[in-house]
Amino acid sequence: MSHKAVKSSRPTLSPSPAVEVRAAPHRSEVMPRKKIDLGEIEYLRILDEHGEVDEALEPKIDGDELLRIYRAMVLTRKLDIRMLTMQRQGEMGTFAPGIGQEATQIGQIYPLGKDDWFSPSYRCFGAQLWRGWTIEGLMLLWDGFFEGFEIPQGVHDLPFSIVVGSHVPVAVGVAMGIKNRGGDAVMLTNFGDGAMSQGSVNEAFNFASVYKAPIVFVCENNGYAISVPVEKQAGISELARRGPGFGIRSMRADGNDVLAMIVATTEAVQRARAGDGPSLIEAVTYRMSLHTTADDPKVYRRDEEVEQWQAKCPIARFEKYLMNKGLLDPQAIGRLGDECEQEVLEARTRFRERAKARPREVFEMMYEELPPELDQQRREYLAKLDRKGVQ
Amino acid sequence: MPKMNMVEALNLALDQNLANDDRVCVLGEDVAVDGGVFRVTKGLLEKYGEDRVIDTPLAEGAIIGAAVGMAVYGLRPVAEIQFSGFTLQAFDQIEQNMARLRHRSHGRYPISMVMRAPYGGGIRAVEHHSESREAYWAHTPGLKVVIPSGPRSARDLLHAAIDDSDPVIFYEPKALYRAFREDVPDQPQKIAIGKAQIARQGTDITLIAYGAMMRPALEAAQDLKDLHSIEAEVIDLLSISPMDTQTLVESVSKTGRCVVVHEGPRCCGIAAEIIARINEHAFEHLLAPIKRVTGYDIHFPYFQCEQHYLPDADTIIEAANETLQYE
Numbered sequence: 150m151s152h153k154a155v156k157s158s159r160p161t162l163s164p165s166p167a168v169e170v171r172a173a174p175h176r177s178e179v180m181p182r183k184k185i186d187l188g189e190i191e192y193l194r195i196l197d198e199h200g201e202v203d204e205a206l207e208p209k210i211d212g213d214e215l216l217r218i219y220r221a222m223v224l225t226r227k228l229d230i231r232m233l234t235m236q237r238q239g240e241m242g243t244f245a246p247g248i249g250q251e252a253t254q255i256g257q258i259y260p261l262g263k264d265d266w267f268s269p270s271y272r273c274f275g276a277q278l279w280r281g282w283t284i285e286g287l288m289l290l291w292d293g294f295f296e297g298f299e300i301p302q303g304v305h306d307l308p309f310s311i312v313v314g315s316h317v318p319v320a321v322g323v324a325m326g327i328k329n330r331g332g333d334a335v336m337l338t339n340f341g342d343g344a345m346s347q348g349s350v351n352e353a354f355n356f357a358s359v360y361k362a363p364i365v366f367v368c369e370n371n372g373y374a375i376s377v378p379v380e381k382q383a384g385i386s387e388l389a390r391r392g393p394g395f396g397i398r399s400m401r402a403d404g405n406d407v408l409a410m411i412v413a414t415t416e417a418v419q420r421a422r423a424g425d426g427p428s429l430i431e432a433v434t435y436r437m438s439l440h441t442t443a444d445d446p447k448v449y450r451r452d453e454e455v456e457q458w459q460a461k462c463p464i465a466r467f468e469k470y471l472m473n474k475g476l477l478d479p480q481a482i483g484r485l486g487d488e489c490e491q492e493v494l495e496a497r498t499r500f501r502e503r504a505k506a507r508p509r510e511v512f513e514m515m516y517e518e519l520p521p522e523l524d525q526q527r528r529e530y531l532a533k534l535d536r537k538g539v540q
Numbered sequence: 541m542p543k544m545n546m547v548e549a550l551n552l553a554l555d556q557n558l559a560n561d562d563r564v565c566v567l568g569e570d571v572a573v574d575g576g577v578f579r580v581t582k583g584l585l586e587k588y589g590e591d592r593v594i595d596t597p598l599a600e601g602a603i604i605g606a607a608v609g610m611a612v613y614g615l616r617p618v619a620e621i622q623f624s625g626f627t628l629q630a631f632d633q634i635e636q637n638m639a640r641l642r643h644r645s646h647g648r649y650p651i652s653m654v655m656r657a658p659y660g661g662g663i664r665a666v667e668h669h670s671e672s673r674e675a676y677w678a679h680t681p682g683l684k685v686v687i688p689s690g691p692r693s694a695r696d697l698l699h700a701a702i703d704d705s706d707p708v709i710f711y712e713p714k715a716l717y718r719a720f721r722e723d724v725p726d727q728p729q730k731i732a733i734g735k736a737q738i739a740r741q742g743t744d745i746t747l748i749a750y751g752a753m754m755r756p757a758l759e760a761a762q763d764l765k766d767l768h769s770i771e772a773e774v775i776d777l778l779s780i781s782p783m784d785t786q787t788l789v790e791s792v793s794k795t796g797r798c799v800v801v802h803e804g805p806r807c808c809g810i811a812a813e814i815i816a817r818i819n820e821h822a823f824e825h826l827l828a829p830i831k832r833v834t835g836y837d838i839h840f841p842y843f844q845c846e847q848h849y850l851p852d853a854d855t856i857i858e859a860a861n862e863t864l865q866y867e
């Protein structure tokens with residue numbers, strides 16, 4: 150193979166014609182050359198990493214509820230850690246832990262009512278549990294059992310999405326359906342910083358804006374899309390700035406501050422319910438752990454960076470807040486932690502009992518009614534299983 | 541000759557092409573700093589710099605569209621799509637631009653580029669990470685589609701694909717990435733895209749396969765000999781499009797019997813095309829209807845059930861025996 154230069158293979162063009170451009174005057178009196186207002190974007194933090202709270206911004210939530218929120222965050226963390234251990238021991242498939250994103254998850258889901266809709270992406274155990282999905286269900290599906298995807302009774306969420314951003318237009322469609330039928334439910338959907346680069350997501354933003362769909366978009370900016378840092382993902386550093394370009398009201402929130410997430414989402418949900426259309430919330434958080442269990446972050450990020458974020462841990466921060474309020478003390482923290490651990494372990498027992506592959510059912514749910522030709526394939530397949538003695 | 545697995549062999553092919561031709565560049569999600577989620581592009585950033593080994597935003601449509609544009613300008617991009625499931629995000633760019641721009645520009649802009657993507661099942665992956673949809677691309681005029689079956693063919697085919705003046709879809713059977721090692725010579729063996737290889741000679745029946753299915757096909761051939769004294773000829777298709785009709789037809793004309801194996805769904809799959817060609821050119825030599833051992837026309841099962849979905853040696857032997865017993 151010869152060494153061929155790129156430039157020689159293309160003709161050189163003559164330079165562009167000279168146009169002398171004058172510096173824009175501050176304001177022109179004759180023709181319009183003026184600034185266009187793109188709207189303002191707020192950044193919100195209510196509770197900082199030292200547990201310091203801004204009382205003017207603090208939402209009014211009663212003590213039991215605050216503890217319920219705290220417990221949900223702890224349970225999420227315990228589940229992630231347990232599943233990491235299970236994965237290492239060969240008892241779990243590849244999965245995406247959400248460690249560090251608990252406040253983003255629980256904060257966004259807290260304002261949603263039972264009749265509202267939720268369409269999550271794959272790194273969202275905490276919010277899914279809050280909605281009524283079960284721990285053993287999540288374990289089953291991440292360990293490759295189809296049963297895990299069964300949507301629990303009374304929950305009308307969509308199954309989480311694995312193809313980045315592909316669920317977002319669908320979520321908008323659900324919101325359009327709600328509006329079409331005059332319902333007052335709201336759809337909330339989430340996705341990562343990487344998903345902001347997908348065409349489907351941007352098309353969905355525009356649809357939501359055009360149809361004033363009752364939807365809340367939560368972009369969980371955890372700093373990375375696998376190895377690619379958000380600085381290389383986008384040409385702007387605040388992803389929320391994309392919203393106004395679509396005519397979508399946007400806010401940036403500290404995603405490690407559960408109170409900020411609750412306030413940002415509550416406002417967005419209220420607007421959507423009131424018929425004021427979509428909102429985008431960029432939750433600024435950090436993926437403390439692996440992209441998935443197949444990933445090695447040491448290749449692309451430094452330990453010091455992770456340590457810096459360790460200090461901003463969403464659970465520790467909320468814990469301080471609750472202690473200051475007199476709602477928690479070290480014993481209660483220990484007790485709650487044990488309780489959550491126990492809950493995960495009990496669910497693991499149920500998971501183990503149910504973790505039986507059902508190869509005879511892989512043709513189920515394909516169609517309302519299996520076309521005859523496909524039914525023939527099914528019978529061929531079952532005969533194969535019979536020959537092999539597979540139950 | 542060093543023994544390499546498929547990941548290392550592909551890495552070698554990319555490395556040599558980047559070294560020998562400064563028009564070659566590599567782009568995709570996580571290909572540079574991370575070295576690719578399967579490590580196929582490992583070490584290339586350090587050697588060739590970020591202008592030639594490019595981490596992209598998470599947007600498959602733009603990866604392929606931009607690669608097409610780079611090819612228009614005279615570069616030779618090798619775009620990686622992280623999993624073949626996400627080539628569908630780029631379907632538009634592949635069909636409308638990658639495959640057509642040579643024609644639309646009256647030959648001014650031949651699109652010499654490669655789209656690499658791991659495909660297929662067998663690695664206990666989550667949903668959307670196990671499909672085999674090579675038939676989509678074979679169905680698109682203007683593209684070439686190749687699939688290696690081991691480290692050596694991976695290396696040689698990737699050289700051929702990068703060298704080719706037309707756009708090539710290069711599907712990598714991810715189940716084979718680290719499955720076995722082969723001697724991979726220092727310099728690539730020149731192979732032509734569009735040629736199949738006879739992987740095992742035989743006279744009684746022809747087994748046609750490609751990619752990860754070559755292993756069960758060869759295993760079945762060995763068992764047929766050991767257990768039934770049947771001499772099966774095994775053809776490694778290598779090039780899905782264009783297809784080496786001649787090699788297929790010659791073999792089946794000799795054996796009169798044939799089983800085609802692939803893991804993708806059966807309906808409108810590659811086997812259907814192969815059978816049509818054999819019917820067109822070797823009908824009078826056929827002693828039995830040709831059988832297909834393929835994936836089923838259902839969504840790829842969640843991984844606890846995937847081994848039952850995928851064709852295996854037993855199923856191939858079963859089909860071969862039915863074909864052989866046909867009168």
Ligand SMILES: Cc1ncc(C[n+]2csc(CCOP(=O)(O)OP(=O)(O)O)c2C)c(N)n1
Binds near residue numbers: 345569626
């Ligand atoms: C369309 C598509 N392309 C590529 C992938 C492979 N992939 C899975 S997750 C991921 C990164 C996603 O990053 P982000 O959107 O920031 O979400 P995070 O994983 O950080 O939660 C990639 C590239 C995919 N699942 N879907």
Ligand SMILES: [Mg+2]
Binds near residue numbers: 341369370375
């Ligand atoms: Mg991210």
